[in-house]
Amino acid sequence: MSVGFIAYHYPAPEHVEEFVGRCHRVRAVLLPQPGFLRAEVWVTPEGDAVVTTGEFDSQQAFEGAFAAVVRDAADEVVFDEREVRPRLVHTLLSR
Template sequence: MSFGFIAFHYPRADHTEEFVGRTRQVRDFLATRPGFVRADVWVTPEGDAVVTSGEFETSETFQAAFGAVAGELGDVVVFDEREVKPRQVHTLLSR
């Protein structure tokens, strides 16, 4: 059983492309971590949300990878005034 996530980010309109770049930076870092399977970056057609999705082999490898993100890229993943509302992050289990 693999472990996934989907996250909805709501950047201000004038920060959407910057935010896409930030999420790609996180994706590239995650790709170096044990247990990483894949991650994708999407933007809604209206441009009001950046959606990231991904998959890890286990919840433990997911947690370790995101713990490493916080330590290495903390300034990239911080919630700040560039976002209009809090992120929504959901974790998933394959069946």
């Protein structure tokens, strides 16, 4: 069973492009992780949300990859005043 996520991020309008860059830097940390399958960065047409998606081949791969993000890119995932509302994150299981 693969494991995925979808996360909605709400950066202030003046920080959207910066936030997209942060998401791509997190993706770069995920790329070499065992069991990583894919991650994408999307922006809504209105530019009011950045949506990230990802997929891993197992729960173990998912947990290991995000441990690497915390270790190697913690500054990129910190929630701060550049975001105007809390993130909404869902973990997904394939069926």
